[in-house]
Amino acid sequence: MKKTFLGLIVAMFFVSGCSTTMQKKDYSAFYAHSPRSIVVVPALNNTTEINAPSVFASTITAPLAERGYYVFPVYLTDILLKDIGLSEAGHIHQLPPSRFLDLFGADAVLFVTIVDWSTKYILISSSVVVHMKYELKDTRTGLSLWQGEQRAVRSSGGGAGGVAGLIVMAIDAAITAMVVDYMPLARQANQQVFLPSKGLPVGPYNPEYKTDQSKF
Amino acid sequence: MNKQQICLVVISLSTLLLCACAPKSLFYWGDYETSISDRWVENDNDIGEQHLQQTITAAEQSGSKVPPGLYADYGIMLYRRGNPDGAIAYFDKERKTFPESRLLMSKLIDKIHEKQKKTPTQDSQSILGEEKKP
Numbered sequence: 001m002k003k004t005f006l007g008l009i010v011a012m013f014f015v016s017g018c019s020t021t022m023q024k025k026d027y028s029a030f031y032a033h034s035p036r037s038i039v040v041v042p043a044l045n046n047t048t049e050i051n052a053p054s055v056f057a058s059t060i061t062a063p064l065a066e067r068g069y070y071v072f073p074v075y076l077t078d079i080l081l082k083d084i085g086l087s088e089a090g091h092i093h094q095l096p097p098s099r100f101l102d103l104f105g106a107d108a109v110l111f112v113t114i115v116d117w118s119t120k121y122i123l124i125s126s127s128v129v130v131h132m133k134y135e136l137k138d139t140r141t142g143l144s145l146w147q148g149e150q151r152a153v154r155s156s157g158g159g160a161g162g163v164a165g166l167i168v169m170a171i172d173a174a175i176t177a178m179v180v181d182y183m184p185l186a187r188q189a190n191q192q193v194f195l196p197s198k199g200l201p202v203g204p205y206n207p208e209y210k211t212d213q214s215k216f
Numbered sequence: 217m218n219k220q221q222i223c224l225v226v227i228s229l230s231t232l233l234l235c236a237c238a239p240k241s242l243f244y245w246g247d248y249e250t251s252i253s254d255r256w257v258e259n260d261n262d263i264g265e266q267h268l269q270q271t272i273t274a275a276e277q278s279g280s281k282v283p284p285g286l287y288a289d290y291g292i293m294l295y296r297r298g299n300p301d302g303a304i305a306y307f308d309k310e311r312k313t314f315p316e317s318r319l320l321m322s323k324l325i326d327k328i329h330e331k332q333k334k335t336p337t338q339d340s341q342s343i344l345g346e347e348k349k350p
Contacts, residue, residue, distance in 0.1 A: 037316035054256035061252075062245050065284050070316035073285030075252055076292045083344040105319030183253065205242055205284075 027201065027216055030145045033138045035107035036204050037070040039100050042078055042089040043112040043132070052117040052182070053089065056132070059187040064110070067194050068206025072104055080104075101139035108145060111135045116151070119180050125157030130185045134193055136200070146200055150193035152185040244280035246271030251289075265293045284314050288321060296341055300328045 040060050043053040057074045065071045080103070086092050093111050100109040116131035134148040194200045196215035202208045247267040254264035268290050275282040291306030304325050311321035327343050 051257055055253065057256060058249050058253040061285065062243075062249065062283070066242055068242065070284045070314050072317070072320070073289040073292075075255060076285070076288055079292060079296075080344055083342045103320075105316070107316075183249075187249075 027146075027213075029138070029143050030136075030201065031213075033107070033141065033143070033145060035069070035136070035138065035145065037072065037105070037107045038064060038110050038136070039072040039077055039104045039106035039108075040064070040074055040110045040112070041081070041092050041100070043114050044089045044093050045114045045117075047114055047117040049117040049182075052114045052130075055182050055186050056112065056114060056190075059183060059190050060110075060112070063187075063190045063194055064200075065205070067200050068203030068209060069200075070203075070205070072106060077104070097137040097139045097142045099139075106139055108136050108138055111137065117182060125155060127153055127155040128180055128182065128185060129153050130182055130189050132189055132193070148193045148198065148200075150189040152189040152192070154185055242281065243283035244271070244275035244278055245283060246274050248283065248286060261293070261296075265290075265297075268293065282313065284317075285310070287313065288317060291324075292343075295328070295343065300332060304328055 040057070043056045045053050057078070061071050061074055081087070081092060084103075086095075093113075097109050100106050111134070113133045114131075115133055116129050119126055119128045129151065131151040132149070134146075134150070135144060136146040137143065138145050192199075196212070198216075201216055202212050248271050251264045251267035251271065254260045254267055258264075268286065272282055272286055272290060275286075287306045287310035291303045291310065294300075294306060295303035307321040307325050311318045324343055
């Protein structure tokens, strides 16, 4: 009895392991709907850092547009959503994707959740982390076209030797604690997540359009 | 090393060089990122508008492509500053440059025309205001 139970658990592990890897490689929904335009709605913030969504919003347009998509201007998007009473990201993320076809004429909508946005101190070294989850949905069918997850980390300290070095680093960490610049990390994460082999196949404004399937 | 091996090394080296050259920007971005963070993170609309305007001018002068959304973004800044005609001109530029934006840009232009026909409203900040649902 115990053995069958154990076997079942092991089998379940295998099954779930398989399904996630297969999901990552499945681009059939994406290719079936091949969006040209993407609207990025305000990010859902699961952290305590209040500036995270706006820093994120500043760095999302270029990476996505450089993949070849028409990206609706994030600032205008935010204004228009607020104009019709949609100012809560939590509320916006609950809307049916078709709403963004009606409102913007967008082929797809990108929902982003900020999972981590923090600076951690371990002894005299610090590490800055940003971590996001991305989901692209088709506005006509509501289908999920692509999902991604990206973490970017910058570590500092722990390199220089000697007591003087330690003191300098401690002061350095204390100063940077007040003004941590998350922008480069947000930019880095947003660039990496759309690249092959797990990212977004390129869109119509990229010369590689429709010829990059082999990279995914 | 025989001839074949040398050939292979040469080919792979040249591919590497080609790859390194390949990732060229599709658009001219200038200070666009800064412009958004000026407005959104620093809450400074004037500097944000300046950075946006400079980026558009530099892109047009450099002969590079203006990125998607910049004309529309500038249009909404003009609108909120009380310049609806300027806004219409830039929304029109956006839809001509990027057909994907046509539906939204046309809707915004229509809304501004509608508002202009009415007597000047107190609420000049909001464009889609009327669509508000309870």
